[in-house]
Amino acid sequence: MKKFFALIFFLSFSIFVAQKPSNENGIIDTNKVLVPDQHHSKINQVVTNILTRHHFKKTDVTDSLSSIVFDNIIKSLDFNRVYFLKDDIQEFEKNRYNVDDFLLKGSQNFAFDVFNRYKIRLNERINFIKKTLKHEFDYSIDESYVPDRKDEPFANTLDELNNIWRKRLKNDALNKKLNGDDWEKISTDLFKRYKNYHKMILQYKSEDVFQLYMNAFATAIDPHSSYFSPITSENFNISMARSLEGIGAQLTSRDDYTTIVRIVPGGPADRSENLFENDRIVAVGQDDEGEMVDVVGWRTDDVVQLIRGKKGTKVRLEILRADDTPDMPTELLSLIRDKVTLEEQSAQSEIIYLNENGTPFKLGVVKIPAFYIDFKARARGEKNYKSTTRDVKRLIAELTQEKVDGIIVDLRNNGGGSLQEAIELTGLFIESGPVVQVKDARGAININSDPDPAIFYDGPMAVLLNRRSASASEIFSAAIQDYGRGLVIGEQTFGKGTVQNLFDLNRVIRFGDNKLGNVKLTIAKYYRINGSSTQKRGVIPDITYPSPVEPAEYGESSYPTSLKWDQIETSYYEAYDNLADYLPALLKNHKQRIAGDIEFQFLMEDIEEMKSKKEKKSFSLNKDVRKAERDEAERKKKLREEERQKKANLKMVKKSEVNKDETTLDDPQLEESGRILADLIILKYG
Numbered sequence: 038m039k040k041f042f043a044l045i046f047f048l049s050f051s052i053f054v055a056q057k058p059s060n061e062n063g064i065i066d067t068n069k070v071l072v073p074d075q076h077h078s079k080i081n082q083v084v085t086n087i088l089t090r091h092h093f094k095k096t097d098v099t100d101s102l103s104s105i106v107f108d109n110i111i112k113s114l115d116f117n118r119v120y121f122l123k124d125d126i127q128e129f130e131k132n133r134y135n136v137d138d139f140l141l142k143g144s145q146n147f148a149f150d151v152f153n154r155y156k157i158r159l160n161e162r163i164n165f166i167k168k169t170l171k172h173e174f175d176y177s178i179d180e181s182y183v184p185d186r187k188d189e190p191f192a193n194t195l196d197e198l199n200n201i202w203r204k205r206l207k208n209d210a211l212n213k214k215l216n217g218d219d220w221e222k223i224s225t226d227l228f229k230r231y232k233n234y235h236k237m238i239l240q241y242k243s244e245d246v247f248q249l250y251m252n253a254f255a256t257a258i259d260p261h262s263s264y265f266s267p268i269t270s271e272n273f274n275i276s277m278a279r280s281l282e283g284i285g286a287q288l289t290s291r292d293d294y295t296t297i298v299r300i301v302p303g304g305p306a307d308r309s310e311n312l313f314e315n316d317r318i319v320a321v322g323q324d325d326e327g328e329m330v331d332v333v334g335w336r337t338d339d340v341v342q343l344i345r346g347k348k349g350t351k352v353r354l355e356i357l358r359a360d361d362t363p364d365m366p367t368e369l370l371s372l373i374r375d376k377v378t379l380e381e382q383s384a385q386s387e388i389i390y391l392n393e394n395g396t397p398f399k400l401g402v403v404k405i406p407a408f409y410i411d412f413k414a415r416a417r418g419e420k421n422y423k424s425t426t427r428d429v430k431r432l433i434a435e436l437t438q439e440k441v442d443g444i445i446v447d448l449r450n451n452g453g454g455s456l457q458e459a460i461e462l463t464g465l466f467i468e469s470g471p472v473v474q475v476k477d478a479r480g481a482i483n484i485n486s487d488p489d490p491a492i493f494y495d496g497p498m499a500v501l502l503n504r505r506s507a508s509a510s511e512i513f514s515a516a517i518q519d520y521g522r523g524l525v526i527g528e529q530t531f532g533k534g535t536v537q538n539l540f541d542l543n544r545v546i547r548f549g550d551n552k553l554g555n556v557k558l559t560i561a562k563y564y565r566i567n568g569s570s571t572q573k574r575g576v577i578p579d580i581t582y583p584s585p586v587e588p589a590e591y592g593e594s595s596y597p598t599s600l601k602w603d604q605i606e607t608s609y610y611e612a613y614d615n616l617a618d619y620l621p622a623l624l625k626n627h628k629q630r631i632a633g634d635i636e637f638q639f640l641m642e643d644i645e646e647m648k649s650k651k652e653k654k655s656f657s658l659n660k661d662v663r664k665a666e667r668d669e670a671e672r673k674k675k676l677r678e679e680e681r682q683k684k685a686n687l688k689m690v691k692k693s694e695v696n697k698d699e700t701t702l703d704d705p706q707l708e709e710s711g712r713i714l715a716d717l718i719i720l721k722y723g
Contacts, residue, residue, distance in 0.1 A: 070153050076548045077247050078143035083546055084251050084556055085140045088258055093478045093535070093559045094600060096258050103137035105598070109253035110136075110151055116187060117292065119201060120158040123191045140254060148250035149243070156239065163235045165199055166206065170224040174207045176660035182208040183655050184363050185292070207658050208363070209333075215664060216366060226331050234334040244268070248554075255558070260596035261537050262558040267551075283345040284352065284372045286312065288337050294318070294357070295332055295340040299452060299505070302382050302406030305372045312370065314450075314505070315359030318344075319367050322353035329355060346374050360585075360647050364656045364663055365670060382406050384425060386432040388439060389702060393715035400711050401436035403429055404447040408454030408462070408509040425454070426461040433465065433494050443497035443714045446513075447707065449527065453508025460485050463516045465493040466523070471608040473512045474564040475536065482564075484608055497721070498523035499714045501707065502578060504586040507531035514576045515565040521614040524623075524717060525576060526710045528584040532593035534572030535600060536561035562600065566608040573602045579620060580627055580713060582706055583637075585644050619720050626716050627709065636705035639677065 089096050096102065111129065115121050132139075132147050139147055182204040183189065192198035206227060213223045244266050251264035285304015288295050294317035297306075306312040321343040322329040332340045344352055356368050384405045391398045405425060414422035436444060453459075460472045464487035475483045500514045500523055511530050518525045538560045542553035564570050573594045588594045631637040657663050702708040 071149055071241070071243050071246055073145040073149060073247060074243050076551065077145055077243070079546060079548075080247075080542065080553065081140065081143040081145060081251070083542065084264055085143075085254070087540055087545075087556050088255055088262060088558060091478065091540070091558060091560070092258055092262065093561060094259065095478070098137045098140055100134040100137060102257055103134050103140075105257040106136045106140070106254050107133045109257055110148055110250065113249055113253055114152065114155045117184075118186045118189055118191050119198070119205070120155060120162065121191055122158070122195065122198060123193050125154055125158070126191050145247060145250055148253070149246055152241075152246045152249070159235055159238055161195075162202060163231055165202055166231050167228060169203060169206055170228050173220045173224075174210055174658075176207075176211060176214070176658065178659065179662075180204070180658050181655040182658055184208070185654060204658060208656065211658060211660060211663055212364065212366075214660070215667060230331045230333055237336055237339065255556070257598055259535070259559045260593075260599055261533075261535055263556075265555040265557065267554045283341075283374055284312075285375070288318070288341060288344075290337045291317075293334045295335065295337055297359075299450070302450075305375050309370065309372055312354070312356070312372070313359060317357040317359070318354055319357050320355035322355075324351050325353075327353070329353065348375055350374050360643070360650065361670075362650050362653060362656065364666065366667060382409060383423065384428045384432060386436055388436070388441060389708070389711050391708070391711050391715055393712055394719060396715070396719060398442045398711070398715040398718070399440070400714060401433070401439070401441040401444040402447055402707065402711075403432050403436075403444060405429065405451055405462075407451055408456075408458040408513075410455050410458055424461075425458040426465065429462060430465060430493060437494070437496075441496075443499070443718055444494065445499045445501055445707070445710055445714060446517075446523075447501045448506045448510040448514060449501055449503040449706075450505045451507075451510040452505065452531075453510055453533070456485070456509055456512065459509035459512045461488065463487060463513050464489045466495075466498065466517060467520055467613070468492045470520070470610045471566045472516045474566065474568075474605065474608060475561050476564060476605060477561045482605060497714060497718050499710055499717075500525045500527075501710045502527035502530050502576065503582075503706075504528045504531060504584055504588075504592055506576075507533045511571045511576050512563060515571060518576065518579065519565055519567045519612070520610065521612040521616050524580065524616060524713065525578045526580045526713055527578050527582050527706065528586070529577050529581065529588065530571075530575030530592075532571060532573045532575035532588075534563040534570050534575075534593070535559045536563065559600065564605050566610050568604045568607040570602050570604065572600055579616065580624060582709075583641050583644055585640070585647055616717070619717055622720055623713055623716050627713055630712060631709065634705060634709070635680070637709070639680075640705065 085098065089098060107129075111121070111126070129147075129151060136147065139145070184205070186201070192201060209227055209230075210220075210223050213226065214220075218226070248264060248266045255262040255264055283304075284306045285301035286297050286306045287299040287301065289298045290296070297312065297314050297316045297318075300307050300312065300314060318340060319333055320329040320331045321340065323343075323346070330343060332343065344354075346352060351371055351373055353369060353371050356370060357363070357365065358368065384403055386404070387402045389400050389402060391400065408425050410424040411422045415424075433444065456473075463472045467487055469487050469490045471484045471486045473485050475485065477483070498517070500517050502510065502514055502525065506514070506527075507530060511532075511534070514525050514530070517523045536559065537557050540556040540558065542555060546553065562570060562572055575592065586592070593599045657666070
């Protein structure tokens with residue numbers, strides 16, 4: 038749920054416009070009331086038409102949809118319920134079932150009224166913050182703070198809201214005090230944090246509010262559909278072309294924090310091995326001496342601008358780790374900016390050596406970070422253009438020469454990419470046949486098949502997945518599973534089984550020389566060859582590993598408006614084997630092993646710890662209590678590291694090192710996957 042409305046926030050607040058004059062206190066004038074532009078009405082009607090008629094899910098603009106759009110507008114501005122008062126919401130409620138009529142008529146007045154009220158409430162907050170931060174808090178009082186208010190009621194009175202904000206500021210200040218900051222620095226940093234956010238919101242033009250409104254509508258239909266304003270469309274194209282510059286991480290906004298969504302393979306963040314998905318960026322500093330700029334509450338685009346820079350320069354990040362609660366200490370790390378090349382993202386191979394039940398095994402591992410292809414090089418007619426399938430084919434040939442006993446295709450954290458590459462890669466492991474079915478909005482079904490009748494590798498294989506394996510990864514692994522071609526091991530995948538396309542509004546309507554934006558909408562769905570959709574369910578492994586990620590919190594099933602799972606007719610295909618016959622024995626051996634594996638035990642303990650932390654809603658604002666909680670958390674962390682040190686963690690060996698009988702990996706999931714594959718080889722071939 039949080040991720041869904043963070044998506045709305047990110048899509049809506051994506052333009053940085055020229056700064057308006059400030060008053061004597063450095064606060065931008067809030068009196069200007071924004072109104073819709075003259076051409077917004079027509080664009081509104083065209084976007085409504087596109088989203089309702091051309092979307093995969095034909096949607097009627099009804100009172101039911103109106104209610105969802107209404108909630109999306111409110112949540113995109115005040116998801117945590119800390120700006121609007123109950124009276125505001127009650128006033129807005131009069132239009133809960135009128136938004137559908139507004140959309141059809143091309144009226145944006147309601148959305149602009151809500152935004153203008155939000156500006157007023159925001160100005161009240163910044164004035165309260167300035168007044169409150171004149172005096173340091175009393176940290177000896179026993180009181181608590183609830184940071185997550187998405188399910189709490191809106192404040193009844195201004196005094197009640199002020200008390201919520203007093204505790205919020207006190208919590209922020211206490212965190213900084215426990216990190217060693219004095220009050221002068223604390224109060225200055227906190228006021229800068231909220232003042233800067235205030236300025237950003239007040240710099241919005243009518244196009245920004247219109248975009249917010251259209252996205253509240255688009256995401257009410259489907260989480261992957263959206264409206265891009267002209268400037269956002271232009272910035273989107275630029276960011277796509279430059280997406281691999283900087284530190285190599287994709288970011289989004291969640292609960293006031295800029296959060297790591299994905300680490301780009303081969304980039305500075307990936308090479309550092311010290312920045313991870315769902316880590317939160319608290320502050321950003323330039324070079325060694327640059328001031329650490331507090332970015333809590335900032336728009337994602339502006340944080341990105343601070344992080345980006347010339348290749349070879351340093352950026353410092355203050356990080357709140359993914360599994361830490363807001364009261365835990367932050368960490369500081371430095372990264373050297375670089376550009377991620379296609380080569381660094383390419384598939385790579387390694388060999389691991391295991392001894393299972395007295396039998397030595399030599400297994401190849403092919404790590405595929407994305408399904409990529411160099412379209413430009415192929416269009417130029419270059420013979421050696423890069424693609425996933427070509428690279429993996431070469432790697433498998435090398436592994437075959439090394440006489441490996443089996444191959445593990447590692448698709449963990451692979452978010453997808455080229456559909457054609459997923460199809461062609463599947464073709465390396467099957468002779469011929471269908472790979473994926475695609476159903477369009479008209480109901481027509483297109484079957485995409487392996488274009489090469491030959492099978493390149495027919496030996497034992499397994500596919501390793503996690504919750505962040507999505508889209509093309511799900512198509513490949515589902516086909517391998519349906520054909521019985523290999524074991525699928527790991528976590529249930531993301532569950533993105535939809536296809537999006539971009540509609541250029543400039544090709545539909547014109548307003549003189551004005552450039553218009555784009556509409557991205559879902560136009561088709563993917564289906565496995567057995568007829569099952571990958572939408573929401575993803576791929577469920579034959580042998581499932583414990584996951585630190587809850588499906589309700591991350592993945593397609595976490596979006597309240599995601600398309601439903603369904604099923605179509607099965608394609609005609611012939612399975613290679615029925616691996617289900619071997620699963621009972623494989624599962625029995627697997628459970629016995631992980632019961633005595635310290636790393637798997639740590640993982641399961643971590644999962645329980647994370648669940649416990651998520652259940653904690655309230656945090657003490659007493660300094661002594663908070664410090665004791667921090668100290669206990671640090672003690673547990675240190676104890677865990679000491680336990681880990683007792684186990685010898687040897688790095689994965691290179692392909693040329695063939696003299697070892699066994700390798701103990703620092704990757705328990707990969708090691709266990711190798712042992713499962715070894716078990717299968719023993720059971721199947723003796």
